[in-house]
Amino acid sequence: MKTLLQQGPVVSDGAMATELEKRGVDTDSALWSATAMIDHLNAIAVVHQSYFAAGAQIATTNTYQANVPAFVAAGIPAESARKLTQQAVRVAIKARDDYASQHADFSGLVAGSIGPYGAYLADGSEYTGAYQQSVAEYQAFHRERLQLVTGVGVDVLALETMPNFAEVQALVQLVTTEFPEQAYWVSFSLKDPATLCDGTSLAVAAKWVAQQPNVVAVGVNCTTLETIEPALKVLASAVTLPLIVYPNSGDKYDPKTKTWQATNLSHTFESFVPAWLAAGAKIIGGCCRTTPADIATVSQLVSVKR
Template structure:
């Protein structure tokens, strides 16, 4: 694999897509329950493909598969066989690929010349997503290194077998899970390229309290992690976190915040007011000046946000 490396080497600013689950919710789809948006892989996969197409038309360069909540264990708990769970994880890549094919075919040659060919990033969420209790924002869970690997291995394999161009390992709140994922990639998926991003509750640590510099140094030593950063965290925290990450690595930086609202895992709702002090575009441009190469949005952001970024840089 070299598609992600090539994208980084030829583009000064790369646009990720935005929220999936909260955008479906905004459009009237029920995303409650442990599967969250992944239940639409079973009930109505077309709505996921439609949203992928919307983000691509908005200008996204990297399309994230709908596999964040789609884990083998989570889908088995829903009553599916292991074979069916793997088929559904593979479907997340198929839906993204179909969306890319459709949108790219509709673009004029002039439009294609103004943007890179979009990549499909196989989404690897944390063990916390399976727990569905909001622990993405605390990191308050602990498995053995082998248990973490056993949890992540089949989904990663299914995403790659289905044709994902790269992996997006995201919303990771726990340093020991980071260690397990890096070892898993090195030992069992040595050719895969990936970015990894973490959640944070202050501007110095990831969510479990580990200093961000310590986590960034772990990632800096990985040949397969080509970019790292922060996602689904309050925008106000990013400036300090970016500076600390930059102090220990020269790898590309990734920034895609949530709206600044706070997630309540017990009620599966977003609370407090969004941070409207700056738009996502304003934040993305500022963080780009501070070193972020890959920018986008996470929970409670929208295709309009992504479109504003694309219009500003193209």
């Protein structure tokens, strides 16, 4: 990551579930995009490849919602769940390596996606942070997936869509004590440009993260396009770490119906990215409902700054 950042702003990938749905994968379940790991591994690989072709330099593993308890609840035996989680990492690595073998000037990373406890609840809690666990409970929940993902080998961990500061602290402490050589970034879920979903100050949370070992970036994701620039200004005033942003398309999510509604801000990355770069963004990608076309737009705009 540090090597890529030395070359200028870095482009990350976009939505996985959105692209899987286009390929006939039903993600309407508590497992969400992780459902594809059961019998659509090739579709996952194709999505990764499509983002690399669009200009992405980071592939995010399809493990955001993949945890053993969720698989078990869906009727998948625990040992099979462990194998599926690791297979998702291997698919991303192979997609990166296959693309690199055909493009001599390409240098790409694989980020191991670690979603919050709220994602496991499958009720939209990653957008509210309205849950409480003890430090030990948070760490017990995250430990096995971290072991599985890092056991295969990722370049960086993406601790993403994090709405709850207490969980972030417990998770980062787990990573730094039990996986002390592992690089990671932390990306928050926001209530407004200055506040995490649980009410914590974004500046306070970012400052705490910046003081921890092996963190390579801090930022926000799966928030609206118009929230990114003011959030970047808050982050830039609080930390000197590289800043990462990957908003959703601008569509609105209804956690009750698990559906998205289009807005007039959908897919307008072209009008936003220059301001994000000016505000200090060093890594830019997309989250829910974004597409390879959006990432191609980001890549074109970012290339001007390199």
